[in-house]
Amino acid sequence: MQRVAALFLPMWPIERLRQAERHAAPPEPRAPAAAEQQLARSVPRGGGWRPGARWAREDQLGHVALPPDSGRSGEELSPLVTSIRDGNRIVIAAACPQARALGLPPGMALAQARAQVAGLDIRDADPEGDRAHLASLAVALARRWTPTVAIEGDDTLFLDLTGVAHLHGGEAQMVARLRRMLARLGYTARIAIADTPGAAWALAHFDRHPGERCCASGRHAEALSPLPIEALRIDPAAVELLHRLGVTRIAQLTAMPRAPLVKRFGTGLALQLDRALGRLSEPLHPVVPPEPIAIAQRFAEPIATAEAIEHWLGTLVPRLTAALAEKGVGATRIELIADRIDGVPQRIRIGLARPSRDGAHLLRLLIRRIEQVEPGYGVDALTLHVRRALPLGAEPFTERLDEEAAPDLAPLVDTLATRIGMRAMWRSRPVESDVPERSVTRMAVLDPPARIGTRTKIDDVGQLDRSPALHPWHPEWPKPARLLARPERLDHVMAELPDHAPRRFTWRGQSHRVIRADGPERIQGEWWKRDAERASVRDYFRVEDEAGRRYWLFRSGDGERPVTGDLSWYLHGVFG
Numbered sequence: 001m002q003r004v005a006a007l008f009l010p011m012w013p014i015e016r017l018r019q020a021e022r023h024a025a026p027p028e029p030r031a032p033a034a035a036e037q038q039l040a041r042s043v044p045r046g047g048g049w050r051p052g053a054r055w056a057r058e059d060q061l062g063h064v065a066l067p068p069d070s071g072r073s074g075e076e077l078s079p080l081v082t083s084i085r086d087g088n089r090i091v092i093a094a095a096c097p098q099a100r101a102l103g104l105p106p107g108m109a110l111a112q113a114r115a116q117v118a119g120l121d122i123r124d125a126d127p128e129g130d131r132a133h134l135a136s137l138a139v140a141l142a143r144r145w146t147p148t149v150a151i152e153g154d155d156t157l158f159l160d161l162t163g164v165a166h167l168h169g170g171e172a173q174m175v176a177r178l179r180r181m182l183a184r185l186g187y188t189a190r191i192a193i194a195d196t197p198g199a200a201w202a203l204a205h206f207d208r209h210p211g212e213r214c215c216a217s218g219r220h221a222e223a224l225s226p227l228p229i230e231a232l233r234i235d236p237a238a239v240e241l242l243h244r245l246g247v248t249r250i251a252q253l254t255a256m257p258r259a260p261l262v263k264r265f266g267t268g269l270a271l272q273l274d275r276a277l278g279r280l281s282e283p284l285h286p287v288v289p290p291e292p293i294a295i296a297q298r299f300a301e302p303i304a305t306a307e308a309i310e311h312w313l314g315t316l317v318p319r320l321t322a323a324l325a326e327k328g329v330g331a332t333r334i335e336l337i338a339d340r341i342d343g344v345p346q347r348i349r350i351g352l353a354r355p356s357r358d359g360a361h362l363l364r365l366l367i368r369r370i371e372q373v374e375p376g377y378g379v380d381a382l383t384l385h386v387r388r389a390l391p392l393g394a395e396p397f398t399e400r401l402d403e404e405a406a407p408d409l410a411p412l413v414d415t416l417a418t419r420i421g422m423r424a425m426w427r428s429r430p431v432e433s434d435v436p437e438r439s440v441t442r443m444a445v446l447d448p449p450a451r452i453g454t455r456t457k458i459d460d461v462g463q464l465d466r467s468p469a470l471h472p473w474h475p476e477w478p479k480p481a482r483l484l485a486r487p488e489r490l491d492h493v494m495a496e497l498p499d500h501a502p503r504r505f506t507w508r509g510q511s512h513r514v515i516r517a518d519g520p521e522r523i524q525g526e527w528w529k530r531d532a533e534r535a536s537v538r539d540y541f542r543v544e545d546e547a548g549r550r551y552w553l554f555r556s557g558d559g560e561r562p563v564t565g566d567l568s569w570y571l572h573g574v575f576g
Helices: 012-022 031-042 097-101 110-116 127-144 171-184 197-206 220-224 236-244 250-254 258-265 267-277 306-327 359-367 410-420
Strands: 004-008 080-086 089-095 121-124 149-152 156-160 190-194 212-214 294-303 329-340 346-356 379-391 427-430 440-443 482-489 491-495 502-507 510-524 537-545 550-556 569-574
Touching (some): 004 197, 012 089, 080 097, 080 110, 171 190, 171 212, 197 267, 220 267, 250 267, 294 306, 306 359, 306 379, 346 359, 359 410, 502 550
Parallel strands (some): 080 121
Antiparallel strands (some): 004 156, 329 379, 482 569, 491 502, 510 537, 537 550, 550 569
C-alpha cells in the first residue's frame, strides 16, 4: 500500500524573506581594522582595549563613533507583503499573518493595501527564487528522508513514505521530526499522510486539524468527504459552476452519477476525483539530487613520494575538468583525499575566488600543497572531490584587436589564498560618510566596483544635495594610512581651547611632545542616522611628535558647548 505525505508551506515566500534578514551575514570587518593589527605588533599596547570591540559607553565620543546599526533584532516587525504585477494591476502575492489579520489577503490591489495600512513593508515577489529554494529543500529531503520527493505547485512537496517510514520511527514520529526540523529553520508547515497524493494534498491544505494529520490506511475516502470540492485541485470554472448547483463538499460529489459529471464538466473532474480516492494511480515526478563529482584512482602498489603524487595528479585533474565541463559548472572548492594504507586519510583543500575548470591552474594549486601530505607507509588511493561548484557561463572578451584586455586577477588571488587564506585578502571600498570609521568598508578582492549613477531610493536624503559629488577620499582631506578599529583615549593631554592642537599627550603609556600640528578639521555627527549624533562634534588634528611620528587625533566637542562632547581626546590613526 502506497503512503504519501504532503508537506504544505503556507507562508513560504514571507518566511523565506524573514529568514534571509535574520540570517544575513554580519558586515565584514573594515580594512583599517586589519591594518590596526599590523600596527599593534609594532607599538606597545596599554589598557584592556581589544580590536573590534564595541564601545562600553556611548557617550565617550559624543555618540558619533558607534558602529552602524546591526539590524532590527528585537524590534517589532512591520506587516510584510510581497507584490507582483497581474495584468495592469499590482497585487499582493503573499502576506504575513500580521498583514492577513489587518485584512490584506493575497490578490488585493497594492494601492488599496497602502491606503488601508500605514507603514506597510512591501517587497517585490520573487517567484523564481521561491521555486529555486523549494527545489533545494526537496533535494535536501530526498537525500535525508526519502528518495522520492516531488514538487507540487509553489508551496507543496510530496514525499513517498512507502517502505521508509519505519526507518524514522514510524509515520507519526517522522512527521513530528519533519515539523521540528522546519520550525528550527523558521518555516511553518502543515503535513498530512494518506494513501494517495491527492488525498494527502487535500488534507494538508483544507483539513482543519492543526499542524499534522495521519490518515489511517484505507480511510482516506472517509477523511475526504467533509472537505470542500476545491481540495480536489480542479479547474476554478468547474468549482464556480458546482457551487451554483449547490455542490460544495466532496461527499456530495462522490454521490453523484459519473456519466452526467463527465458530460457536464469533462474528464478532468472525474480524473481528479478518482486519483484522490485511489481508483486511478497518480505518478510522482521526483527531483533527482545532483551527483557529487569525484575522480578516484587506486593503485596496485602504494606510492610514497611527492613525485608520484604529482604524476597522478596530472592524470586526475584532466578527468576532473572533463567532468566539470560535462555538467557546465566550475569548481570553487576542491578537496584531495589521499587514503593511506594505515587508514589515516590526508586532505588538501583548495578554494578558488571564481568558478574555474582550468586544468593547468588547478594542477598548480594542488602541486603547491603536496608537501602537506604525509604518505606514511604509502598511499593506495587518490580522490579529487568537488565540494562546491557554480555554473560557468560565457565570459566577456575584448572586441578590438588593438585593445589590451584587462588582466585576470583570479589566478593570482587563488595562488595567494592557498598560502595565506582568502580571509586575509580584501579590497577597500569607499562609503559616502563623513565619519571616518564609516567611510571605508571591506569587499571581496574580485568584486566589481559599484556602478556610477545608480538610482537612489525615493526617500534618500542625498537627493537634497544638488552640488556635484565629491570623491569619498578627497585629496584635500588626508586620512592616515593606518586607522584604528576604535579610537583610543589619550591621557594627560595639554591643549588650549577651543581651536588649538595638543602640546603633549600620553598614548599607551608613552608620553609624546608635539612639535608640529595642523587643524582642526571639524566633523559633525550624522543626525539623519541617529538622533544621538545631532549635536556631536569632533575636531581632528594632524600632529607630529619629536621623534617624527605623525598621528591623527581628535577632541570630542567643539570646546565651547558641553552638549557637543566631553572634551576628551582620542587617537584615531597613524600616518605611514
